[in-house]
Amino acid sequence: MDDYKKHYQDKIVLITGGAGSIGSNLTREIAELNARLVIVLDDLSAAYEWNVPSLPNVLFVKGSITDEMALKRVFNEKPELVYHLAAFFANQNSVDYPQRDLSVNGMGTLLMFQYAQMTGVQRLVYASSGCSIYGSAAPLPLREDFMSMHLTTPYQITKMLGELYGNFFHHHHNLPIVKTRFFNSYGPGEVPGQYRNVIPNFIFKALKGEPLPFTGAQNASRDFTYVDDIVDALLRAGYIDAAIGEEMNIASAVETSILDMAARVNELTGNTAGVITAPKRVWDTKNRLLASIDRAKTILGYQPKVEFDHGLKQTIEWFRKNWDNINRDAEFPPGMSSATRFVSATQS
Numbered sequence: 001m002d003d004y005k006k007h008y009q010d011k012i013v014l015i016t017g018g019a020g021s022i023g024s025n026l027t028r029e030i031a032e033l034n035a036r037l038v039i040v041l042d043d044l045s046a047a048y049e050w051n052v053p054s055l056p057n058v059l060f061v062k063g064s065i066t067d068e069m070a071l072k073r074v075f076n077e078k079p080e081l082v083y084h085l086a087a088f089f090a091n092q093n094s095v096d097y098p099q100r101d102l103s104v105n106g107m108g109t110l111l112m113f114q115y116a117q118m119t120g121v122q123r124l125v126y127a128s129s130g131c132s133i134y135g136s137a138a139p140l141p142l143r144e145d146f147m148s149m150h151l152t153t154p155y156q157i158t159k160m161l162g163e164l165y166g167n168f169f170h171h172h173h174n175l176p177i178v179k180t181r182f183f184n185s186y187g188p189g190e191v192p193g194q195y196r197n198v199i200p201n202f203i204f205k206a207l208k209g210e211p212l213p214f215t216g217a218q219n220a221s222r223d224f225t226y227v228d229d230i231v232d233a234l235l236r237a238g239y240i241d242a243a244i245g246e247e248m249n250i251a252s253a254v255e256t257s258i259l260d261m262a263a264r265v266n267e268l269t270g271n272t273a274g275v276i277t278a279p280k281r282v283w284d285t286k287n288r289l290l291a292s293i294d295r296a297k298t299i300l301g302y303q304p305k306v307e308f309d310h311g312l313k314q315t316i317e318w319f320r321k322n323w324d325n326i327n328r329d330a331e332f333p334p335g336m337s338s339a340t341r342f343v344s345a346t347q348s
């Protein structure tokens with residue numbers, strides 16, 4: 001077993017947002033690496049308890065990162081490592097509900113940092129969003145040293161805010177924090193919904209025999225990253241000391257056409273309904289996304305291993321195995337914005 005995986009044996013680990021796709025897969029991996037206890041804190045506002053691994057060393061606590069009673073409950077377990085994945089997700093959701101976005105992604109993240117600092121946490125890994133914080137003017141491939149003040153949604157603003165608070169707590173309080181910037185994650189564990197990512201929403205519609213609504217430009221592309229690769233990067237980020245204080249893109253470093261992805265989803269699911277076009281959202285200013293992962297390779301030894309087509313097949317298989325739960329819980333209610341009638345091809 002690799003040293004970075006041995007690191008989790010007998011550890012107490014807190015994962016906020018642990019009922020989501022990345023969180024649930026990370027929870028299972030750390031629990032199966034013989035952690036003493038993995039604590040999942042999730043308010044189930046965008047996830048479901050059936051998605052949390054049912055293992056003897058996993059403790060699920062239903063609660064919000066904005067609720068100090070919930071934070072006192074989980075930090076009372078004295079976690080040594082914290083993965084802060086919980087967020088009010090994502091772009092369109094934040095446009096429709098900006099105050100809640102600021103409450104969860106701003107104040108909730110600040111509270112997490114405060115409790116981690118006060119309880120002497122050995123490492124905190126913060127989940128930021130590489131799809132969001134670079135703005136529309138950044139040259140490709142996106143690199144960590146590019147900064148932009150031209151962010152177009154509250155979600156983008158509050159994800160950057162979390163990084164800035166992380167810098168403050170690292171420099172002022174010596175909090176050992178690592179900032180990971182995810183790109184277009186996909187894989188088993190993400191239940192489709194109005195504000196969710198494009199791949200689970202496309203798979204859900206395809207399995208129902210419905211056309212896939214495409215909202216981007218014809219040349220739109222994304223850097224889709226399979227959840228197992230993200231989990232491996234997170235395990236490394238929780239162990240390698242050189243990562244402390246750094247921000248790193250976690251991506252596949254492969255640019256994939258969204259239209260090609262939609263066609264492949266239809267092919268793999270046997271959906272003959274095709275693709276339809278829908279109006280582009282005002283905040284969607286990035287046609288293409290491609291990340292540089294040079295820093296993560298150098299510092300973490302990170303190397304994505306899952307090819308996109310294999311990841312799609314694994315995700316579709318998970319949908320088929322969990323269809324009753326997914327079909328029951330997928331939510332597509334009307335939102336405050338008329339644009340939410342459509343599935344975004346650019347949400348992340």
